Amino acid sequence: MNKTFKTYAVIFVIVMIVLALLEVNKKETTDWRKNFDINEKSPFGLFVFNNEAKDLFKNNLKKIEQIPYEYYSQHKKSPHNIVVIENNIDRESWNKILTQVSEGSDAFLMVTRMPKEISDSIGYYDSEISFEEENVLKLTDKKFQNDFIKLDKFPSGRGFSFIKPRVEVLGKTVERKNTDQANFIKVKFGKGYIYAHAEPLFLTNYYLLKPGNVKYAQDVFSYLQDRETLWFISNKSSESRFFMRFILSNPALKYAWWIFLGGLILFIFFNAKRKQRIVPVTEPLRNTSLDFVKSIGNLYLQEGDFHDMMAKKAQYFLNKVRMDLLIDTQHLDEEFAKKLHLKTGKTMEMINEAMALIKKAQDPYASVMKEDLTRINKLLDEILK
Secondary structure, three states: OOHHHHHHHHHHHHHHHHHHHHHHOOOOOOOOOOOOOOOOOOOOOOHHHHHHHHHHOOOOEEEEOOOHHHHHHHOOOOOOEEEEEOOOOOHHHHHHHHHHHHOOOEEEEEOOOOOHHHHHHHOEEEEEOOOOOOEEEEEOOHHHOOOEEEEOOOOOOEEEEEEOOOOEEEEEEEOOOOOOEEEEEEEEEOOEEEEEEOOHHHHOHHHHOOOOHHHHHHHHHOOOOOOOEEEEOOHHHOOOOOOOHHHHHOHHHHHHHHHHHHHHHHHHHHHHHHHOOOOOOOOOOOOHHHHHHHHHHHHHHHHOOHHHHHHHHHHHHHHHHHHHOOOOOOOOOHHHHHHHHHHHOOOHHHHHHHHHHHHHHHOOOOOOOHHHHHHHHHHHHHHOO
């Protein structure tokens, strides 16, 4: 066993010990987000309700992962029950649901926020009706008067601030300091009924696992007829089909998997580093075009033919103006200057000065100095920027 291997082994053992100590001292945190996910076991997930829903609806429940608009466009259904629990549904899908209700279906809508146009067509306005940290949900029917649920963790406080006269109130939010507010209603809509509950929090794991709370949930859903029920769930709630989901869902297996991958990467890295051959340095091909340009430039400067260089610069500039700016360069007059000004955005003073130098370069008998060449080169480059 060589020295290098021993070093890597010691480092690996130390890392394993540190990870083990961190895992032992790790404090489990609770996710209190209101996710309403049927696969989440966190307090405000719907894992418990999802497992008990079949019995609650007497095996007539069917979960639909499509949005209502797509589903009803592909399926023609006889009257049935519709359940929506905190699902972000588009307006066209809401209209499809209302159409199904008008034809004889019943819809159970448990959403804290709904598009105003939809709720208004049903017959209510929803808003914040409570700001207390705790409140109680009760049903108005006397046969359910002993069945209630106390919301002691993050109630949304949502309810109905206005309901039309034809709307029947089935449940209320009860508080100590305020009057009772409606949070569960029944509305006749065409041939069917719409049941709207503004506080779906009572269906989450935290509340259903408390003794006595299941009875309230059973009472709420007892208003639906005993027939086929479609529950539209969000696509994000569908169970992951990733082949690693079992390992990644188990904390111990997940840590073991990441440690294995980390060790494998370290092994590959050090092993490849030890056996990798020296890669020879290859010099890039030299750009001789740049050297050629420099040589030609130096030749012109040495010859001192500033007039010829100035004429070539002017000829190159006018060619660029014709090709790129699509301006006729046959007559370098006031119209040409205006077009060049509009296309380049440069000042008329700069353009007029450049035109004067170009005419001077085109004049074979003009006397050209080195300063003229420097100036025209700077001006024409600035105009073409």
